[in-house]
Amino acid sequence: MKIKLIAFGIAKEIIAASESDLEVENPCDIGNLKRILMTQYHEFKKLQSIKFAINEDYQEDHFPLHEGDEVVIIPPVSGG
């Protein structure tokens, strides 16, 4: 199934795009996606943390993904 990745901050530089489509196996959850990204982009392994948001809320590893989901990659935040 196809999902859409949206990236901010250093994540945008790592995947070299602010948006990108990704084909993943079904079923797939956030934890699976994290492993896929870390395999595909080694720079993600070096980050302090990496979180994901769907529908403007943080989601945990067990959160299931669906066809067409927009998944936002949230690298370590640093506002303020």
Add this chain to the structure above:
Amino acid sequence: MRDIQILETPLNTQSCHDAVADPAAGGIVVFVGAVRNQTKGRKVVQLAFESYVPMALKEMGKIADTLYQKWGILHLSIHHRVGVLEIGEIPVIIAVSTPHRQAAFEACQYAIDTLKETVPIWKKEIFEDGTVWVSAHP
């Protein structure tokens, strides 16, 4: 009053203060962030902020919920700037009013500490010879 905004224009301390002013307030605490001129001895030229705006507003709304519930605040104003900021400019202002001052200090401290942990805003330090995304790496 719950005044939560992400702005591309310079922030104004007075407007945040005025947003939380209330005859029932015994104290108003206003935290004003600042762009510092160095990090670990390396000269910072500018800071660039970006945000996932809809989620940032939602996360700041959660902070507001906690302030009302836990500290019984009267009003809250959070303004965060995005874009490129020069040294001395203001990236964030948080103003809180409460009936008694102790709660205002505590609530304001909680708000800025939590904002830095949960709100999807990122800053890149721009040095004379390169750039670094703050807090990205251990």
